[in-house]
Amino acid sequence: xxxxxxxxxxxxxxxxxxxxxxxxxxxxxxxxxxxxxxxxxxxxxxxxxxxxxxxxxxxxxxxxxxxxxxxxxxxxxxxxxxxxxxxxxxxxxxxxxxxxxxxxxxxxxxxxxxxxxxxxxxxxxxxxxxxxxxxxxxxxxxxxxxxxxxxxxxxxxxxxxxxxx
Amino acid sequence: xxxxxxxxxxxxxxxxxxxxxxxxxxxxxxxxxxxxxxxxxxxxxxxxxxxxxxxxxxxxxxxxxxxxxxxxxxxxxxxxxxxxxxxxxxxxxxxxxxxxxxxxxxxxxxxxxxxxxxxxxxxxxxxxxxxxxxxxxxxxxxxxxxxxxxxxxxxxxxxxxxxxxxxxxxxxxxxxxxxxxxxxxxxxxxxxxxxxxxxxxxxxxxxxxxxxxxxxxxxxxxxxxxxxxxxxxxxxxxxxxxxxxxxxxxxxxxxxxxxxxxxxxxxxxxxxxxxxxxxxxxxxxxxxxxxxxxxxxxxxxxxx
Ligand code: SF4
Numbered sequence: 001x002x003x004x005x006x007x008x009x010x011x012x013x014x015x016x017x018x019x020x021x022x023x024x025x026x027x028x029x030x031x032x033x034x035x036x037x038x039x040x041x042x043x044x045x046x047x048x049x050x051x052x053x054x055x056x057x058x059x060x061x062x063x064x065x066x067x068x069x070x071x072x073x074x075x076x077x078x079x080x081x082x083x084x085x086x087x088x089x090x091x092x093x094x095x096x097x098x099x100x101x102x103x104x105x106x107x108x109x110x111x112x113x114x115x116x117x118x119x120x121x122x123x124x125x126x127x128x129x130x131x132x133x134x135x136x137x138x139x140x141x142x143x144x145x146x147x148x149x150x151x152x153x154x155x156x157x158x159x160x161x162x163x164x165x
Numbered sequence: 166x167x168x169x170x171x172x173x174x175x176x177x178x179x180x181x182x183x184x185x186x187x188x189x190x191x192x193x194x195x196x197x198x199x200x201x202x203x204x205x206x207x208x209x210x211x212x213x214x215x216x217x218x219x220x221x222x223x224x225x226x227x228x229x230x231x232x233x234x235x236x237x238x239x240x241x242x243x244x245x246x247x248x249x250x251x252x253x254x255x256x257x258x259x260x261x262x263x264x265x266x267x268x269x270x271x272x273x274x275x276x277x278x279x280x281x282x283x284x285x286x287x288x289x290x291x292x293x294x295x296x297x298x299x300x301x302x303x304x305x306x307x308x309x310x311x312x313x314x315x316x317x318x319x320x321x322x323x324x325x326x327x328x329x330x331x332x333x334x335x336x337x338x339x340x341x342x343x344x345x346x347x348x349x350x351x352x353x354x355x356x357x358x359x360x361x362x363x364x365x366x367x368x369x370x371x372x373x374x375x376x377x378x379x380x381x382x383x384x385x386x387x388x389x390x391x392x393x394x395x396x397x398x399x400x401x402x403x404x405x406x407x408x409x410x411x412x413x414x415x416x417x418x419x420x421x422x423x424x425x426x427x428x429x430x431x432x433x434x435x436x437x438x439x440x441x442x443x444x445x446x447x448x449x450x451x452x453x454x455x456x457x458x459x460x461x462x463x464x465x466x467x468x469x
Contacts, residue, residue, distance in 0.1 A: 026215035029208070057202040059193070062209055067372035068291075070223060070380040073216070097221035097380040 027073065027099065028153045030062045034072035034096070038089045038128075039121065040079020041114070043139040044106035048076055051142040063149060069095040074149065077125045080108045080115045086122055093129045101156075103148050104131045107138045114138070181248050185392030186210040188424060192395070195428035210392070217385035225378050227288040236283045237379070237386035243275030244393040251400050252330050252410050264324045270311060273397065276390045277303045277356065280365075283383075284375025295374025298365040298439045302355060305443040306362075309450035310352030312458065313345040317405040319461055326404070334409030344457045346406040348450050350426060353398040355442070357391060360431035364439045399423050 037045050051058060052065055066072045069092050081089055093102070104125040107113035115121045125131050132155070135148035189210040197204025224233055250258050250265040258265075277299060284296025318324050320341070321332035338345070355362040366374030376387055403419035404410045410419065437445070 022215060023219040026212045026219060029206075029212035030216040054200050054202045057197070057204075059197060059205050059209075060203040062205065062212060065368075067368040068377045070378055071373060071384060073220075095223070097223050099220070 024157055028157045030064075031074045031101075031149060031153065032064045032066045032072050033074040033076050033149075034066050034069055034092070035076045035078070036089060036092050037078050038080070038085035038125070039082035039115065040106060040108055044078035044109070047139040047142055048078065048105065048145060051145045056142050056146060058146060058149075061146070061149070063146075069093075070097060072096055073100060074152065075100065075102045075129075076105055076145075077102060077109050077129075077131075078105045080112045080118075080121045080124060081128050082120050083122055084120075086128055089125075089128055101132045101152055102129055103133045103135060103145075103152060105135045105145055105148070106140060107136060110134050110136060178245055178248075181245065181253060181393055181396065182389060184254070184396050185389060186214065188396050188399070188420075189392045191421070191424055192428055192431075195425060196432050199428060199432035214385050214389060217381055217388070220381035222381035222383060223378075225287060225289070228286050228378070232282065232286050233383070236279045236286070237383040237390070240276040240279035241386045241390040241393070243272045243279070244390045244397065247272035248393065248397050250326055251397050252327065252404055252416075253397070253400060254413050254416050256413070258327050261325060261327045266314065266318055266324045266326050266329070269326060269397075269401075270314065273356070273394060274303065274307060276387075276394055279390075280375045280387065283379065283387075284377075287378040289378050291372040291377045292375055294371045295365055295377065298371075299358075299375050301439055302358070302362065302365055302442055305446040306352045306355035306450070309348050309446055309454050310356065312451070312454040313349040313352060314401065314405060316342050316345040316454070316457060316461060319458070320465070326401075330404045330409045332409075333405055333407075334411055337408045338406050342406070342457060342461070344453050346402070348454050349402045349406065350423065351430075351450070353402060354427060354430065355446070356398060357395055359427065361434035361437050362442055363436055364442060367436060396420070399427075 035045070035048055050056070075093060075096065077089070093100070102125070104110055108115055109125045112121060112124050122128070133148045133152045135144050137144055190205065190207055193209070194204040224230055247269040249260045250269040252258050281296045281300040281303065284292040284299060317329050317333060317338050320336070320338065321329045323329060358365050366376070376384060379387065399420040400410065400416065403416070403423055407419045410416045
């Protein structure tokens with residue numbers, strides 16, 4: 001009897017594991033992104049738009065830009081956080097359904113960059129919301145942004161061991 | 166007996182869902198290639214759906230919860246049910262009775278109706294605008310689309326999909342009713358909110374239209390419903406206008422050809438404003454089809 005219960009548990013565990021694997025596979029293959037500018041100079045935003053052009057064709061990786069935070073998995077943040085944008089940034093983040101990830105694009109998003117110390121700037125992105133991946137550059141090239149997303153997906157799948165973010 | 170039928174239908178339902186995903190991929194890939202891109206991988210639609218199903222479903226405040234959860238299910242169920250009356254994959258329809266054409270068409274419209282209701286159920290402004298546009302568009306394309314599918318019915322003298330299919334296998338309606346084919350194809354694009362007619366979900370204006378507030382499961386079901394509807398719509402048009410669907414090979418070739426046409430139109434056209442869409446349908450679509458109807462009735466009267 002005990003053996004039977006153990007088997008059942010084992011089966012259930014395996015089923016759960018398989019289910020998790022399928023979920024992770026789907027997540028890693030279909031990252032829908034939303035782009036939010038919380039005070040950037042627009043340089044990073046132009047690069048993000050360049051990333052979405054047919055030249056780089058991110059649809060081949062399953063990346064799709066979504067308009068609604070409700071549909072998105074990845075939040076691409078650019079720029080420092082200004083006083084006005086703080087609440088909006090937080091609200092956009094909270095509107096996204098779990099599981100959700102944040103990529104900070106550009107030096108300003110990482111550290112405040114050129115806007116550090118400005119009277120209207122609070123600071124960098126991870127002072128407001130948790131960030132998973134940082135893409136440095138002023139502005140980063142489209143290749144770098146795609147690489148940031150790819151790193152995120154590798155971490156998701158557990159194929160890349162990284163230091164705690 | 167009924168359990169047996171249900172069991173028989175279940176794999177058919179699954180294969181229909183799988184077919185929908187494949188057709189979505191073919192469509193996306195074709196559009197991508199026409200835009201000189203690589204396009205998505207073959208399992209992309211599957212990954213999208215599984216991911217959405219595994220995601221959290223946020224139910225926003227201010228909505229009727231029952232409707233919010235129930236509408237996607239009703240939409241998908243309507244689309245799947247209408248497949249029962251259509252010669253899917255070139256096989257004979259599972260159910261058939263005189264006048265099932267009308268039932269199938271109304272079941273197909275359920276998806277659009279549910280989308281509109283889902284949009285107006287939330288308090289989100291974008292959803293409301295999207296819902297208004299969805300319903301407006303429905304009122305504009307529905308009548309011409311219905312008329313184009315009734316043209317073959319008139320020619321065949323039966324309103325039973327199986328009967329029309331049998332008639333079409335001997336008469337190439339593409340030659341006798343070319344306007345019907347054109348309007349039916351474009352009507353299908355309006356129904357599916359594909360590129361020139363995607364103002365109800367224009368992401369550059371109103372975020373995602375009626376489905377802005379949907380996340381996770383609800384969105385996945387709506388997408389699945391749309392995919393299923395793409396397959397059913399293509400099947401109907403191919404069966405009526407391209408000489409019937411006698412076997413699965415013909416099904417693949419004819420619907421594939423139609424899909425290529427759809428992708429071509431999607432890739433070369435930009436979005437129409439909602440008033441342009443409505444104007445186009447009523448001014449040209451409906452009038453052209455009516456003219457063809459008149460011709461049909463007159464010639465049939467003189468022939469018989
Ligand atoms: S990192 Fe450079 S390009 Fe990006 S927002 Fe800051 S100043 Fe502009």
